[in-house]
Amino acid sequence: MESTQLSILTISGSILIIATFSVVARRGFMDWLNAYRHQSIVLAGVTAIIGYITGIWEIYIAAALTLIVKSIIIPKVLTQVTKRLEIEFKTETNPYVSLRTSVIISALLVGLSYFLTQQIPFRSDPVVNVLLPVSMAQFFIGLFVLVNRRTVLSQVVGLLIIENGLFLFTMVLTHGVSLIIEIGIFVDILVGIVISSILLFRMSRTFDSLDVTNIENLRDD
Amino acid sequence: MYSMAEIIIGIIQGLVIILLSPLITGIMRKTKARTQKRMGASVLQPYYDILKLIKKDEVVSDQSSWIFRICPWVNFVSLATAAFFIPLFLTYSPFGLAGDLLLVIGLFALARFFTMLASLDVASAFGGLGSSREMMYSALLEPALFLTIFIVALTHGGTNLSTLITAVSGATLLPHPQLIFAAIAMFVIVLGETGRLPFDNPSTHLELTMVHEAMILEYSGKSLALIEWSQAIKLLILLVLVVNIFVPWGISSSITILALGIGFVLLVAKISILATFIAYFESSIAKWRLFRIPDLVAVAIASSMIGIILYYIK
Numbered sequence: 001m002e003s004t005q006l007s008i009l010t011i012s013g014s015i016l017i018i019a020t021f022s023v024v025a026r027r028g029f030m031d032w033l034n035a036y037r038h039q040s041i042v043l044a045g046v047t048a049i050i051g052y053i054t055g056i057w058e059i060y061i062a063a064a065l066t067l068i069v070k071s072i073i074i075p076k077v078l079t080q081v082t083k084r085l086e087i088e089f090k091t092e093t094n095p096y097v098s099l100r101t102s103v104i105i106s107a108l109l110v111g112l113s114y115f116l117t118q119q120i121p122f123r124s125d126p127v128v129n130v131l132l133p134v135s136m137a138q139f140f141i142g143l144f145v146l147v148n149r150r151t152v153l154s155q156v157v158g159l160l161i162i163e164n165g166l167f168l169f170t171m172v173l174t175h176g177v178s179l180i181i182e183i184g185i186f187v188d189i190l191v192g193i194v195i196s197s198i199l200l201f202r203m204s205r206t207f208d209s210l211d212v213t214n215i216e217n218l219r220d221d
Numbered sequence: 222m223y224s225m226a227e228i229i230i231g232i233i234q235g236l237v238i239i240l241l242s243p244l245i246t247g248i249m250r251k252t253k254a255r256t257q258k259r260m261g262a263s264v265l266q267p268y269y270d271i272l273k274l275i276k277k278d279e280v281v282s283d284q285s286s287w288i289f290r291i292c293p294w295v296n297f298v299s300l301a302t303a304a305f306f307i308p309l310f311l312t313y314s315p316f317g318l319a320g321d322l323l324l325v326i327g328l329f330a331l332a333r334f335f336t337m338l339a340s341l342d343v344a345s346a347f348g349g350l351g352s353s354r355e356m357m358y359s360a361l362l363e364p365a366l367f368l369t370i371f372i373v374a375l376t377h378g379g380t381n382l383s384t385l386i387t388a389v390s391g392a393t394l395l396p397h398p399q400l401i402f403a404a405i406a407m408f409v410i411v412l413g414e415t416g417r418l419p420f421d422n423p424s425t426h427l428e429l430t431m432v433h434e435a436m437i438l439e440y441s442g443k444s445l446a447l448i449e450w451s452q453a454i455k456l457l458i459l460l461v462l463v464v465n466i467f468v469p470w471g472i473s474s475s476i477t478i479l480a481l482g483i484g485f486v487l488l489v490a491k492i493s494i495l496a497t498f499i500a501y502f503e504s505s506i507a508k509w510r511l512f513r514i515p516d517l518v519a520v521a522i523a524s525s526m527i528g529i530i531l532y533y534i535k
Binding site for chain 2: 003007010011013014015017018021025099100101103104106107108110111114118133
C-alpha cells in the first residue's frame with residue numbers, strides 16, 4: 001500500500017464525516033435529504049476507492065448501486081411522498097437536545113468511535129484502520145439523530161445514516177460480501193423507505209402532526 | 222540575523238497589506254453588487270471614501286471622553302502592527318521574531334476591546350446594543366479560533382508565523398486530513414471575525430441587524446476613515462492567513478526578484494478568488510437570527526475538535 005493511497009483514503013474518510021455532520025447541523029427535511037444525497041455520493045466514491053485498492057471488481061458494482069439507489073432513487077421517493085405534507089411537519093423545531101449541543105455531542109461521538117477502534121488490534125490492514133472509525137462514527141451519529149429528534153421524517157433520515165454506516169462497516173471489514181446479498185440489502189432499504197413513507201403519511205393524517213410522542217398515547221384524549 | 226534586503230522586504234510586506242486592504246474590500250463590494258444584478262461602485266471606491274473622509278471635518282459629542290478619541294488610533298495602530306507579522310509573499314517575516322500568531326490575535330482583541338469601550342463611551346443606545354452583541358460574538362469565536370490554531374500549530378510545529386508558513390510551504394496537504402477540518406472552522410471564524418453576512422451585515426444601517434456598524438455609528442471624518450481602513454486591514458490579514466496556511470502554493474522561499482514576483486501575483490490572485498467567493502457566499506444567504514449564531518460557531522468548534530482528534534489518533 002502506497003502512502004498516497006492511504007492519504008486519499010484518510011481524506012475521503014474525513015469528507016464522509018463532514019457530510020454526516022451536515023445532517024446534524026441542519027433543521028429542514030430538504031436539507032437533510034440533500035445532506036444524505038451528498039453523503040451517499042461520497043460513500044460511493046469511498047467504496048470505489050476501496051475497490052481500487054483491494055482490486056475486487058464486485059465492489060465497483062456495489063459503488064454504482066450505492067450511487068443509483070441512495071443518491072437518486074431514495075431521495076426522489078422521499079421527496080415525492082412528502083410533497084403533500086405541510087411545511088411545518090418537515091422542520092425539526094423542537095429536538096430533545098438543541099442543535100448546537102448536538103453538533104458538539106456528535107463531535108464527541110466521532111472521538112468515541114476513534115477511541116473504540118483503537119482498542120481493536122487491526123494494525124495489519126490500513127483500510128480497516130482508516131475507515132472503520134468513520135463507519136462507526138456514522139453509526140453513532142445516525143443513532144443519535146434517531147434518538148434526539150421528534151419528527152418521524154428526521155428519524156427516517158437517521159435510519160438511513162445508520163444504514164450507510166453499516167454498509168461502510170461491512171465493506172471495510174469483509175471487502176464486500178457477495179453481490180447477491182448487497183442487492184438484497186439495497187432492495188430491503190427501498191422497501192423499508194416505501195413502507196415508512198406510507199406509515200408517516202397515515203400518521204400525518206391521523207394525528208395532524210409528525211411528532212413521535214403522539215404514538216405513545218394509547219387513546220386519543 | 223536577517224540581512225538588510227530581508228528587512229526591507231518585510232517592511233514592504235506590511236505596507237502592502239495596509240495599502241492593498243481597501244482594494245479587497247472594494248472587490249468584495251463589487252462582487253456583491255454584481256451578484257445582486259447591480260453595477261456597483263468601482264473597486265477603488267473604498268480608497269476614494271477614505272480620502273474624502275480624511276478631508277472632512279469631524280463631529281465629536283461633548284459627552285464623550287478621551288477613549289472615544291483614541292479608539293480609531295488604537296484600532297489602526299494595533300491592526301497595522303499585526304500586518305507586519307504576517308508573511309505575505311515571502312515565507313517568513315523578519316519581524317516574526319517579535320511576535321507570533323497569538324500576538325496577532327491579541328492585537329485583534331485589543332482593537333475590538335477599544336471599539337467596544339468607545340461605543341459604550343458615547344452612551345447612545347445603539348452603541349450599547351452593538352457592543353453587547355460584539356462581546357457575545359467574540360466570546361463565542363475565540364475558543365473556536367484557538368482550537369483551529371492549535372490544529373495548525375500542532376501539525377506544523379509552533380505558532381510562530383514565519384516557521385509555520387515555511388513548514389506549510391514545504392509540505393503537501395494530502396497527509397494532513399485534520400487541516401480540512403481546520404479550514405472549515407477557519408472559514409466560519411473569518412466570517413465571524415470580520416462581521417460578514419450570517420453574523421453581521423457590513424453594508425447596512427438597519428438598526429435591528431447591525432453589530433459593527435452600531436458601534437461606530439458616532440464616528441465621522443478622519444476617525445471614521447481610520448476605523449474603516451483598520452477593518453479592511455483586519456479582513457485582509459485574515460484572508461492572507463487562510464490563504465498562506467491552507468493553500469500556500471507558489472509562495473516564495475528565497476529573496477530573488479522572480480520568485481518574489483511570482484509569489485506576489487499568485488497571492489493577489491488567490492486572495493481575490495477567496496474574497497470573491499466570500500462575497501458570493503454572502504449573497505446567497507440571509508443574516509441569521511442573533512441566537513442562532515451559536516449554532517454556526519458550534520459547527521466550527523466541533524470541526525476543530527474532530528481535527529484535533531484526527532491529529533492525535535492518526
